[in-house]
Amino acid sequence: MGVLDVIRKRKSVRKYKSDSIPEDVLMRVLEAARLAPSAKNLQPWKFIIVKDEKIKEKLVEACLNQRFIAEAPIVIVACGFPNECYAKQGRYMKSWPIDVAIAMEHLILQAAEEGLGTCWIGAFEESKVKEILGVPENVKVVALTPLGYPAHEPKDRGRKKMEEIICYDRYQ
Amino acid sequence: MGVLDVIRKRKSVRKYKSDSIPEDVLMRVLEAARLAPSAKNLQPWKFIIVKDEKIKEKLVEACLNQRFIAEAPIVIVACGFPNECYAKQGRYMKSWPIDVAIAMEHLILQAAEEGLGTCWIGAFEESKVKEILGVPENVKVVALTPLGYPAHEPKDRGRKKMEEIICYDRYQ
Numbered sequence: 314m315g316v317l318d319v320i321r322k323r324k325s326v327r328k329y330k331s332d333s334i335p336e337d338v339l340m341r342v343l344e345a346a347r348l349a350p351s352a353k354n355l356q357p358w359k360f361i362i363v364k365d366e367k368i369k370e371k372l373v374e375a376c377l378n379q380r381f382i383a384e385a386p387i388v389i390v391a392c393g394f395p396n397e398c399y400a401k402q403g404r405y406m407k408s409w410p411i412d413v414a415i416a417m418e419h420l421i422l423q424a425a426e427e428g429l430g431t432c433w434i435g436a437f438e439e440s441k442v443k444e445i446l447g448v449p450e451n452v453k454v455v456a457l458t459p460l461g462y463p464a465h466e467p468k469d470r471g472r473k474k475m476e477e478i479i480c481y482d483r484y485q
Numbered sequence: 486m487g488v489l490d491v492i493r494k495r496k497s498v499r500k501y502k503s504d505s506i507p508e509d510v511l512m513r514v515l516e517a518a519r520l521a522p523s524a525k526n527l528q529p530w531k532f533i534i535v536k537d538e539k540i541k542e543k544l545v546e547a548c549l550n551q552r553f554i555a556e557a558p559i560v561i562v563a564c565g566f567p568n569e570c571y572a573k574q575g576r577y578m579k580s581w582p583i584d585v586a587i588a589m590e591h592l593i594l595q596a597a598e599e600g601l602g603t604c605w606i607g608a609f610e611e612s613k614v615k616e617i618l619g620v621p622e623n624v625k626v627v628a629l630t631p632l633g634y635p636a637h638e639p640k641d642r643g644r645k646k647m648e649e650i651i652c653y654d655r656y657q
Contacts, residue, residue: 316491316598317513320520320591341489343651347644348492349590352607356645365654392656403611403626410578411607411627414586418521419492422594426488435524435583439575448656454575455583472519473528479515482537484564484620 326430345423349416352399352408375441385461430463498602517595521588524571524580547613557633602635
């Protein structure tokens with residue numbers, strides 16, 4: 314599939330089969346993240362691969378009880394390093410949220426290509442996730458995603474029209 | 486090409502041909518951004534497509550004189566909307582840097598698929614870019630990229646090893 318086909322295929326999956334993920338498939342999904350670009354190539358990220366059932370259950374609680382998260386055989390937790398990133402993106406911010414988002418979306422697109430479902434989880438209590446997984450104080454949790462074979466066909470959600478999101482030469 | 490092939494092919498291009506980009510190619514590149522996921526599907530983004538030579542030259546100055554930016558026929562400026570995004574990512578941050586990064590990387594991967602070069606530009610003076618393009622006060626500039634046909638084969642930059650960027654069940 315081409316990139317645009319995969320982008321069209323990717324949807325937020327909220328029901329998962331318990332089927333396990335072959336190791337070679339998982340490694341290709343992670344490789345897509347590993348190869349992501351980042352500001353100054355600093356790669357300020359770590360991905361925690363949670364397979365333990367009890368830990369997944371705790372993560373559900375930390376994610377406002379979104380129960381489907383624990384249905385998937387794996388939950389991936391994307392972390393960023395504020396102290397090891399480019400500190401001057403646009404001269405006003407640290408690059409880690411951008412860097413980690415790029416790598417996570419690589420992972421998610423490769424998952425879609427492999428027939429796996431994912432769902433960007435932004436609704437979580439970072440402090441709880443950090444406590445559950447032992448994430449150090451100076452590391453941020455950017456997002457999570459379940460990773461598993463879809464047990465439903467998600468609905469297509471609309472998008473803004475092209476003319477709403479682009480303009481030429483000046484902001485309009 | 487599969488996603489992983491495109492990810493391997495994508496490199497930061499810092500020399501461009503002046504050849505123009507066919508409209509259908511540009512539209513597929515933008516469509517990849519348009520279809521990106523975002524927190525609560527709020528799509529808090531706008532992409533400014535700069536073709537005007539004088540404006541491109543001004544952007545070079547706002548980007549710490551990275552001259553190659555203006556070689557490309559198009560410069561794309563990715564903007565985010567702090568007032569129209571999910572305000573509680575992880576219960577600690579607004580989602581716009583993440584949302585815009587995802588959409589921009591979609592654009593960049595589709596560009597690679599089309600044989601176009603890009604380069605994430607994070608080294609810029611946001612205040613200057615905003616002034617040049619008339620970006621409103623409540624809108625943020627997240628990043629820029631030139632978009633054009635590569636005039637060189639960029640070097641492969643290394644990446645951390647897989648075992649450095651992943652861990653299992655707990656942060657390690």
